Amino acid sequence: MSKTTNQIKPSEITPESAFLSRRRLLKSAAAAGLIPAIGCDAAQIPADGDFSNLKAWPSSVTEAPNSYEDITQYNNYYEFGTGKEDPARNAHTLVTSPWTVEVTGEAEKTGKYALEDILQPHTLEDRIYRFRCVEAWSMIVPWVGFPLGDLLARFQPNSQAKYVQFFTLNDPNQMPGVRRNVLQWPYREGLTIAEAMNPLTLLTVGVYGKVLPNQNGAPLRLIVPWKYGFKSIKSIVRIHFTDRMPQTSWNMSQPSEYGFYSNVNPNVDHPRWSQASERRLGSSLFSSRIPTLMFNGYADEVGDLYRGLNLVENF
Amino acid sequence: MTGVQRGFSKVALFAVCITPFILVVMRAVEVMGMSLGPNPVTELLHTMGKTSLNILLITLTISPARRLTKINALVIYRRMLGLFSFFYLVVHFCAYAVLDLGLAWSTLYVDITQRPYITVGMLALALMIPLAVTSTRGMQRRLKRKWLTLHRTVYAIGILAVTHYMWQTKLDLLEPLIYSLILAILLGERLARRLHRRHVNAHRPA
Numbered sequence: 001m002s003k004t005t006n007q008i009k010p011s012e013i014t015p016e017s018a019f020l021s022r023r024r025l026l027k028s029a030a031a032a033g034l035i036p037a038i039g040c041d042a043a044q045i046p047a048d049g050d051f052s053n054l055k056a057w058p059s060s061v062t063e064a065p066n067s068y069e070d071i072t073q074y075n076n077y078y079e080f081g082t083g084k085e086d087p088a089r090n091a092h093t094l095v096t097s098p099w100t101v102e103v104t105g106e107a108e109k110t111g112k113y114a115l116e117d118i119l120q121p122h123t124l125e126d127r128i129y130r131f132r133c134v135e136a137w138s139m140i141v142p143w144v145g146f147p148l149g150d151l152l153a154r155f156q157p158n159s160q161a162k163y164v165q166f167f168t169l170n171d172p173n174q175m176p177g178v179r180r181n182v183l184q185w186p187y188r189e190g191l192t193i194a195e196a197m198n199p200l201t202l203l204t205v206g207v208y209g210k211v212l213p214n215q216n217g218a219p220l221r222l223i224v225p226w227k228y229g230f231k232s233i234k235s236i237v238r239i240h241f242t243d244r245m246p247q248t249s250w251n252m253s254q255p256s257e258y259g260f261y262s263n264v265n266p267n268v269d270h271p272r273w274s275q276a277s278e279r280r281l282g283s284s285l286f287s288s289r290i291p292t293l294m295f296n297g298y299a300d301e302v303g304d305l306y307r308g309l310n311l312v313e314n315f
Numbered sequence: 316m317t318g319v320q321r322g323f324s325k326v327a328l329f330a331v332c333i334t335p336f337i338l339v340v341m342r343a344v345e346v347m348g349m350s351l352g353p354n355p356v357t358e359l360l361h362t363m364g365k366t367s368l369n370i371l372l373i374t375l376t377i378s379p380a381r382r383l384t385k386i387n388a389l390v391i392y393r394r395m396l397g398l399f400s401f402f403y404l405v406v407h408f409c410a411y412a413v414l415d416l417g418l419a420w421s422t423l424y425v426d427i428t429q430r431p432y433i434t435v436g437m438l439a440l441a442l443m444i445p446l447a448v449t450s451t452r453g454m455q456r457r458l459k460r461k462w463l464t465l466h467r468t469v470y471a472i473g474i475l476a477v478t479h480y481m482w483q484t485k486l487d488l489l490e491p492l493i494y495s496l497i498l499a500i501l502l503g504e505r506l507a508r509r510l511h512r513r514h515v516n517a518h519r520p521a
């Protein structure tokens with residue numbers, strides 16, 4: 001390093017806003033008692049949009065990921081319209097900072113947490129997962145996130161916490177789609193506590209090493225890779241621990257078509273279409289469907305969660 | 316309208332009706348920055364199905380429009396519109412059977428017999444074939460009154476087509492309901508006329 005660069009103050013290198021928010025974040029996280037030790041890999045949303053020092057994850061799928069464009073221009077996010085291109089067109093109105101997540105229900109450390117405090121102690125990883133939509137299309141996505149279970153443990157759920165429910169933001173000023181009741185808003189989803197604590201369940205903040213675009217569920221979403229995509233709830237504002245199976249939006253809307261579990265299962269068809277095969281996004285007009293895998297190919301990791309459960313009845 | 320005007324207007328209508336096909340081919344071969352997007356088979360399938368249904372509803376508008384505007388010449392466009400609706404329906408079916416299913420006959424059989432929205436869609440296609448075959452002037456002459464009766468199946472086809480659209484929709488029924496409303500108006504107008512005629516006939520002094 002040359003002499004001149006040594007003289008530059010850190011405040012001149014880091015954009016001021018990022019610098020200040022980092023200081024604020026550390027202060028508030030410390031105040032909330034959320035940081036046992038401040039590591040150098042403390043997770044945060046980078047001001048320039050690019051994550052650095054992401055930890056590689058050894059179990060990523062080896063198939064080539066879909067293009068950034070496919071992943072960010074073909075979305076189901078009904079709060080911004082029911083067409084596949086609607087979210088990319090409309091989601092710019094979503095304000096993702098500041099962002100607060102409320103934790104309620106059967107846990108010791110309930111309350112409101114700033115996104116910075118949620119992320120701070122965790123190490124972000126680059127994980128390439130399969131993603132399977134209930135509409136029988138699929139893609140391969142390099143997400144950025146950390147295991148949900150690590151976060152939930154910090155809230156110290158009690159013995160009554162059998163399930164975890166999640167809620168998406170519900171703001172008609174930011175989300176034109178919620179003005180029509182195509183689903184019951186706020187969008188809500190849920191997992192059993194065992195599913196939520198499974199190391200595959202990823203609390204996600206980025207894609208392709210970049211901050212999540214709004215249409216993909218910024219700033220904080222779930223990715224549950226062995227379940228149909230609608231279980232992977234976007235733009236989370238509330239996490240609720242409960243002792244009974246929670247309501248989920250698609251199940252409330254059409255209970256005969258969308259169950260609570262909604263595990264990817266080629267042997268259990270949707271009542272109106274087959275789930276035996278899928279179309280990979282980005283493939284050509286003449287490429288054929290590919291077979292859908294049990295639990296979307298994650299049977300080794302999650303099969304034990306469902307031992308003894310009738311997957312036809314509990315679809 | 317002179318013969319030249321008729322000919323010219325028919326060429327113009329043909330150009331309009333073939334445009335969705337040209338556009339979809341351009342998107343498929345990705346020229347001028349166009350594309351079918353990340354899920355091309357589904358996009359092709361949906362676009363062609365929607366186009367067929369759109370043209371079918373326009374075809375069904377011809378007769379009421381003729382009665383409303385008293386422009387009898389509108390009827391010369393009906394055959395072409397009907398045939399274009401059939402053409403897009405065939406492309407829609409081929410996209411499904413060839414591109415989506417890869418001509419897997421067993422899957423096709425399961426779909427037709429077990430998925431109600433596909434059953435009604437296939438029924439609409441089957442009912443439309445005789446209409447396309449008998450659409451020529453020669454057939455019209457040969458079948459006489461039977462031709463009219465046969466071509467009334469287009470009302471059933473309209474109902475099947477809108478039902479097919481409605482039943483395959485995942486959640487947001489707004490668009491299929493708009494289509495249903497338009498179809499209800501088009502068929503309702505015919506039913507009302509029929510009832511009115513019966514009423515008039517019944518009360519005619521002997």
